[in-house]
Amino acid sequence: MNIHAVRVIYKYEMLRAWHTLLQSFASPVISTVLYFVVFGAAIGSRIEQVDGVSYGAFIVPGLIMLALLTHSIANASFGIFFPRFTGTIYEILSAPISFVEILIGYVGAAATKSFIIGIIILATAGFFVPLEIAHPFWMLLFLILTCISFSLFGFIIGLWAEDFEKLQLVPLLVITPLVFLGGSFYTIDMLPPAWQTVTLFNPVVYLISGFRWSFFEVSDVSVWVSLSVVSGFLFICLVTVWWMFKTGYRLKH
């Protein structure tokens, strides 16, 4: 294991976030607080409880997931895309470092940043709504798995994208709709029957459901199904990255 290489990549990526503190940490927290104010306090006060949970508290897990997914992808995709764009990737490719070590450095840093954002948002939510976490271990497990798997997904996008437009394409056109339609603000049974079936094809539903269960023991699908879907997604991302490095896809033309 080239531990020095992992250390410098991880440190470099974390420093990048530190240099842009407002953009990296303050901005997602402020956006999520606005969701709490609008949906939790203003509109939420007029909505009945959902499965015995106040609406303001009900949306907390979904909002955390929304921030985690968005920022995991953004951090990891930009982290690897920018060296490709500027040409400095030559140094990574010519160094005695395996793809696993590259992943630990880049994806580890992106996942760490997302994890910090998740914890800050969770703490901030406590100021707006009364929160209890029924299963802290499961909550942390879902949090960490989501940070890692979506940072991996972002890393794949960063390797695939050829320009800044493509870099934004997947997060804007795929991820944001999936999260909004993934039960962040409602339970599946609030939807018409046909849409309930359609929404089961959305992997984000399983993420939010499992994460919400860890807070309130309320879920759309079994927590084990949620865990399997997240783990499966993580596995697919790992295999994809492995293939990209093995073939040199978009890296070693």
Place this chain on the structure above:
Amino acid sequence: MGIFSVSFVFMKKPIVSISNLSKTYASGFVALKGVNLDIAEGEILALLGPNGAGKTTLISIICGIVNASSGQVLVNGQDNVKNFRSARALIGLVPQELTLGAFDTVWNTLNFSRGLFGKKPDPAYLEQLLKDLSLWDKKDSLLLTLSGGMKRRVLIAKALSHEPTILFLDEPTAGVDVELRKEMWALINRLRKSGVTIILTTHYIEEAEGIADRVGIINNGELLVVEDKLALMHKLGKRQLKIDIEKTISKIPESLSAWELTLFEDGQSLLYTYDPNRQQTGVAKLLRTIDSEGLLIKDVNTSQSSLEDIFIDMVNK
């Protein structure tokens, strides 16, 4: 160097050994066609070739940046794909483009490079390196604030930050001023003295002529020749004899036709091109014949064709 350099190169074991290396890009462009090359430990090898000849592709494959289509590269006996860790750890690369991050400091980017190659931090070594490259006073400067010449030196410092034994310089003096170019040449000589093997690509023939031990000429993905620089010039170089005469003539006399002379526009100089390695160069007889024609020789001077002439000859064949 001369003959000494030939024996020096052959005595040393190859530190890089390339066999049947080929590369065809996805577009169908064939960049390398079965290149074979051994690079001796401690030598300076200059790779010459026009744009698109395959120089950068060759370097990129050795360094692990580009996958080869076929063939093998051994670095100090280690396959650069199967044993990439031990192979790449020995190599430093200075790319052709000024590819540097914008918002890092010189000091941070050097530490980053050193760490990437698995070396633990060594501030004393990096300090000396920056001092050697006249960059010490810029160690806290952001990379985007540096001039082109300084960025080039930072790239060299990054390549040397992990103390490599093989250094690839891809057009190191492209676009740099004369003073910096001379500094680079001096640096390359210092590195060679410290035992570093240096492979450089260049467009500047005088660069190869000035600092290389051996010269390789690449064109259309093929390595046309790799030879000791002086031996190459000796083998392929032509010698020219310019004879200035007192009389002005409009036509070369019939008696001199055997030498295939060229008459200068002013009608007062003749040029004879010959192979200096031939036993009978014909120079003495030529001079006697000119004299007997009564053209009155005023001056003679000879010149050896340069690497540039050899290079142009070879790529145009």
